[in-house]
Amino acid sequence: MSKNTWRKRALAAGAGVAITAIALAGCSGGGSESADPSTGGSNSAIITTNGSEPENPLIPTATNEVGGGKILDAIFAGLVSYEADGATVNDMAEEITVEDPQHLTVKLKEGQTFSDGEEVTSDNFIKAWNYGAQLSNEQLNSYFFEDIEGFSYDADSELTGLVEVDPYTFTIALNKPASDFQTRLGYSAFYPLPDAAFDDMEAFGENPIGNGPYKLASDGAWQHNVQIDLVKNDSYQGVRQAQNGGLTITFYATQDAAYADLLDGAVDVIDAIPPSSMASFESDLGDRAVNQPAAVFQSFTIPERLEHFSGEEGDLRRQAISMAINREEITTTVFQGSRTPASDFTSPVIDGWSDSLEGADVLAYNPDKAKELWAEADAISPWSGTFQIAYNADGGHDVWVDAVSNSIKNTLGIDASGNAYPTFAEARELINGRTITTAYRTGWQADYPGLYNFLAPLYATGGSANTGDYSNPEVDALLQEGIATTDTAEANELYGQAQTILFTDLPAIPLWYSNVTGGYAEGVQNVEFGWNSVPLYHEITKAE
Incomplete structure (x- = not known):
């Protein structure tokens, strides 16, 4: 959430029309087909975009604002992910069975790995959620675990509602009914963590190892207050397969600077238009403008x-x-x-x-x-x-x-x-x-x-x-x-x-x-903005 805005997920831009269902068709440039060099798109090009310096280290349970959330959603994958219209689809999960509003059983897909080669198992989810829930760890997203049996706001305690059945199956027991709990599982607080995270969580937050469509380009890829460089994670086998070679997220000091770079072709896609250009951006960009x-x-x-x-x-x-x-x-x-x-x-x-x-x-x-x-x-x-x-x-x-x-x-x-x-x-x-x-x-x-x-x-x-x-x-x-x-x-x-x-x-x-008001540069294709105002970066392609 946002990814309060100040939050996870900080403010983008509001609804220009009133609709009563989750239904964002998205704005697409060049269609939604997979990258194909014959159409001018490339599956190796680096996509550049705007962002902001994360408030905290890049730990899923420690991030509740859009700058960090945008990065975490690129480098991690949860049990489910969200399509452009907000519909949930299984990602790391093979199946989630909801027995009643208080009891769920999760079956993971076998063979999924983190970018360091460690297999994603039930234990990676259980340990990560327990870490996020512990009072002494002071995680901003600990609230998301309060419905799981064993959670406490008063002392460190184990989430007894999480029980491993086997390496690829675990159960979730809630302390009270939560009818939308399965829908929540795509939020970043519920991402798994590799064993390496628990060796040194502070160091991990500076150089996280994820299981999503992207990974950090190298040690030091996060240049604080400047940018972060991500590349395609070839070990990811989920539903958000990257159709490009990676992302460079630049931490702009102002929205005006990001928009100027878009007009100059120095950035590929931005998800915020400055107030000073709001009256002109749709005429400036034509069919490359996004307003939804x-x-x-x-x-x-x-x-x-x-x-x-x-x-x-x-x-x-x-x-x-x-x-x-x-x-x-x-x-x-x-x-x-x-x-x-x-x-x-x-x-x-x-x-x-x-x-x-x-x-x-x-x-x-x-x-x-x-x-x-x-x-x-x-x-x-x-x-x-x-x-x-x-x-x-x-x-x-x-x-x-x-x-x-x-x-x-x-x-x-x-x-x-x-x-x-x-x-x-x-x-x-x-x-x-x-x-x-x-x-x-x-x-x-x-x-x-x-x-x-x-x-x-x-x-x-x-x-x-x-x-x-x-x-x-x-x-x-x-x-x-x-x-x-x-x-x-x-x-x-x-x-x-x-x-x-x-x-x-x-x-x-x-x-x-x-x-969400934004836009993309000439030569950039397959641009679609999701229900939560964030571009579906993994779909974007551009001409070399």
């Missing part, structure tokens, strides 16, 4: 620990700030229609999404009501100081943050502005450490295609991306009841009820849904 819905949601969070934002006063001020934002105007003028004003906390491309939930009017621009609510909050405790929204300057967010801040400032008559940090990593360090003293940019790029994934990690008590430390027992209960039922319609109804409470509490201020 993706499972991406943008917001900002105001921690309850900040002065004036706790209790009843905090609820009133959050609602006032939300109603002071002219989302329609900002998405039209700043984003040229490549964003859609949010009407909930999820995404229109996910099955079960609704634009008519009770309480959603708090997301509508209503300056008079905003002023009224702000005055009610002032009666509790007069406002003092400034209101700022922190963001990372290397992500192309300055224009919209300024627009949102100005809308708040002009409506409420307070001093409001953006607060830029040079890099994503610098901002995240303060956010994760709970030392940031302002509101801050947040959002979500889904880990797997499901409403629960947009809600539980961010708003359940102790959720992996709940950096604002929001906690509401009613929300927790509704989310748990929803994930326990095998009736999809019933689950989605319960998730809607949870969102009704979120509209009152506003642990995050929803802004808009993002399209």
Whole structure:
């Protein structure tokens, strides 16, 4: 997930149209056939693309942001993987049998190996998941294992729900029903690890050995704050066979620099268009432009620990700030229609999404009501100081943050502005450490295609991306009841009820849904963007 956005998976760009099912046809250049030199494509060419410096070492359970997630998804393979439309397909798994919502049996394909030659077995999954779940290992994705029997937030404990039957078969027992658990298994937290990882995990994170379609080109292939070089992993036998020779992911300081390189032919494909080029990129690139819905949601969070934002006063001020934002105007003028004003906390491309939930009017621009609510909050405790929204300057967010801040400032008559940090990593360090003293940019790029994934990690008590430390027992209960039922319609109804409470509490201020906006260079073929806004790199080819 994203691969919170700040997350796994950080923000790409929102839904330009509203659809009610997981259905992204993708944008394709030159068709989807395999690489064929006769058509100008090459299965040995290195594909260059944009990225960002990973926040943490490249360990699957330690990465929950898009820079690192993009790399991990290229060099590792899980039990299942996701097709362009979000459908799951077996990858390392030969078969996954769901006996009931609490019990699964996994049968692995035999003969699969890591890039160092070690065979992928049941033990590689069990050890990796146990490592990720251990409290003392402080893994950001430990949350993903909480439904497995034996998990504890209080002490190191073995995941007793994982039992090896034989080298290629293991069972999963959950401590409570989780009807979408099989769908989750394509997320990076569930990747296996080779034995070498446990010899020195810190060193492994700098030079990981995976089992996916790509591998690091060599020792030192990760040049920090510059780029990472990957080559095709010939030992990979899964469903994502690379149709090119490798990837070079450049860590651009700005989206403008990446787009300039695309226009110059110095980069093959990018998955983010800077705001400064949003009005012109489709005419610049023609049929090489990409603008399609993706499972991406943008917001900002105001921690309850900040002065004036706790209790009843905090609820009133959050609602006032939300109603002071002219989302329609900002998405039209700043984003040229490549964003859609949010009407909930999820995404229109996910099955079960609704634009008519009770309480959603708090997301509508209503300056008079905003002023009224702000005055009610002032009666509790007069406002003092400034209101700022922190963001990372290397992500192309300055224009919209300024627009949102100005809308708040002009409506409420307070001093409001953006607060830029040079890099994503610098901002995240303060956010994760709970030392940031302002509101801050947040959002979500889904880990797997499901409403629960947009809600539980961010708003359940102790959720992996709940950096604002929001906690509401009613929300927790509704989310748990929803994930326990095998009736999809019933689950989605319960998730809607949870969102009704979120509209009152506003642990995050929803802004808009993002399209993925990107493009590719001349001579590049077979470009398709997935449901989660990330290109299917293994399919891309280009002329030599």
